[in-house]
Amino acid sequence: MTNGKTAPMTRIQQKNRQLILDGALGVFASNGFRGATIDQIAKAAGLSKPNVLYYFRSKDEIHKTLLTRLLEMWLAPLSRFDPKGDPLEEVLTYVRAKLHMSRDYPRESRLFANEILQGAPHLTEVLEEDLKTIVDRAVVVIAGWMDQGRLARVQPQHLIFSIWSMTQHYADFDVQVRAVLGPGHDPFDEAEKFLEQLYRKMLSV
Amino acid sequence: MTNGKTAPMTRIQQKNRQLILDGALGVFASNGFRGATIDQIAKAAGLSKPNVLYYFRSKDEIHKTLLTRLLEMWLAPLSRFDPKGDPLEEVLTYVRAKLHMSRDYPRESRLFANEILQGAPHLTEVLEEDLKTIVDRAVVVIAGWMDQGRLARVQPQHLIFSIWSMTQHYADFDVQVRAVLGPGHDPFDEAEKFLEQLYRKMLSV
DNA sequence: GAAATTATTGACCAATTGGTCAGGGTCACG
DNA sequence: CGTGACCCTGACCAATTGGTCAATAATTTC
Missing domain, CATH: 1.10.10.60 (Homeodomain-like)
Structure with missing residues (x-):
């Protein structure tokens, strides 16, 4: 069962x-x-x-089931980098995908954030195997683009961290974002424009 | 007492x-x-x-005391923008200050993250008053720099969000960062270099 | 449509936890 | 050195909570 x-x-x-x-x-x-x-x-x-x-x-089993299912969905877009595509557009597509996930699945984002914040007691092994493997593959692709001079050189892992942190921020820290912006703002819409500017300038050679 | x-x-x-x-x-x-x-x-x-x-x-009172003290320290550096200083250096100084806070006070960062994640039940009023006021002031200074053409134009609030999210990420998601990087990395040292590159390129006119 | 299987629940239990309290110890100060 | 204020704790309590179980209801199967 x-x-x-x-x-x-x-x-x-x-x-x-x-x-x-x-x-x-x-x-x-x-x-x-x-x-x-x-x-x-x-x-x-x-x-x-x-x-x-x-x-x-048990309660644990519910939690574990949730985390396992979540992790797949959460990491999937990272595997979709196409080495043959246009580097900047590939990155921007990923940024948008992650931002839309924050907007459309904030509960999933918060569940994940909670787990990592507590030190990932139920995820450590998954983190160090699956996650690292997937990221490493993406890093190779990104580093390839940089080697070809098609993307400004930065440390790929930290580029990925920057995408994760900024996109998830809008889900996880939603109350803070809204408190700071006040009424009359669409955080996710503005974020999308901001992030596009940011990565275009940062990654252009 | x-x-x-x-x-x-x-x-x-x-x-x-x-x-x-x-x-x-x-x-x-x-x-x-x-x-x-x-x-x-x-x-x-x-x-x-x-x-x-x-x-x-009560337990609540301990928690509340902690949050109140923390918030002061946490927001202080944001008030130190000097309109007369060099815009890019002012921003970079703030970025470094926040990153060092993540490195040196990770418990504080996580406490704060936990609270916001849960919807900030003990902080909503503080968030909407103090926090918004302080940020608004910083936004004015930053927008001024942009008006003078001394800084690339982006939405200042989101610039601040980007700094918060990326710097706090290294404290709050420490296990994830280390799992991805593997051994032999100094996350905070690398982050400092990465963030400097990022903001220099992004904010240069 | 009866037997077997699956689904559901009220009542219960043991452990944990926030918080109290009476009483005894300790310290500063005259 | 005595006395009042401050400090500390074992024992306790009520509420919450994860989880069990026997009994009953609903479904499936033959």
Whole structure:
């Protein structure tokens, strides 16, 4: 039942596991792991607490499932760099993709931020294997462009960090961004223009 | 006793309140507010739980005290922009100051990040008053430089966001940064060089 | 449509946790 | 050196919370 690969899931299992994960995503994102209670998750999912624990062995398992699913989606765009494409446009496409993810999936961004902030207790091994591998591949592509003189030379890893931090900032620090801007602003729209300017100037040779 | 202004504090009060705040900073930073327990704080401070509650009425009060103190230190460098200085150097000085704060006070950075991530339940009013006021002042100075053609024109608020997000990233997402870089890197040293390049190119007219 | 399987829940438990309190120790100060 | 204010703690409490379980309801299967 907890094994997605072999055990065939009934319709009810499909539906309820999804309800739980959806509810839990919001609860974890806005309260952190320790701050989230199974009761809150159950309520958000529209189920009873024992019923939640019927579909997931523990709170930990819900959290872990969520993180695993999330990580795939989160890292996917990084694998889409095309060495044959126009370097600057490739980077800008990635920046936009990440920014739109922050805008459209802020709960996912916050869940991830929470986890990393706490020292990634459930992610350390994934971080050091999958993540590093994916980033390393992207770094090779980017460094290639720089070697060819098609992109200004900067340390590729930090270029990637800059994209992550600035785009995720608009999801994770949303309240702060809005408090500073005040009413009458569209943070994500403005951010998109700002980031395009920034990377065009920075990366042009 | 809880009022720092009028009531004179004994040596013991001074010392123990400081011990508690120091201990609590670490505990809150690495566990979040809900994840932190008074027992952990007491242990970190080397005091008994009831003794901690002798110096602070509640866990909330410790947290609030910490945030208030922190916010001052955190925002101070933003007020130091000198309209008469060299624009690019002024910005770079601020960037360096923030990066060094991330390096030297990562617990403070994480405490702050945790609070904002949870929607800033204890900071909303401060955020919308003090923070906005300070930022608005800095925005005026920066916009002035741009009007004089001494700095490339970008939206000043987002310039500030970019500095905050990229510098704090190295404290808040430390595990991720180190996982990606692997051994043999000094994240903060590299970041300093990267950020200098970035802002020089971006802000040069 | 009955048996077998799956789904659901109220009631409960043990552990944790924020906070209290009475009583005893310690320190400053006259 | 005595006394009042300050400091500290073991024992305790009520609320919360992760998780269990026996019993019941709903579905599927044959």
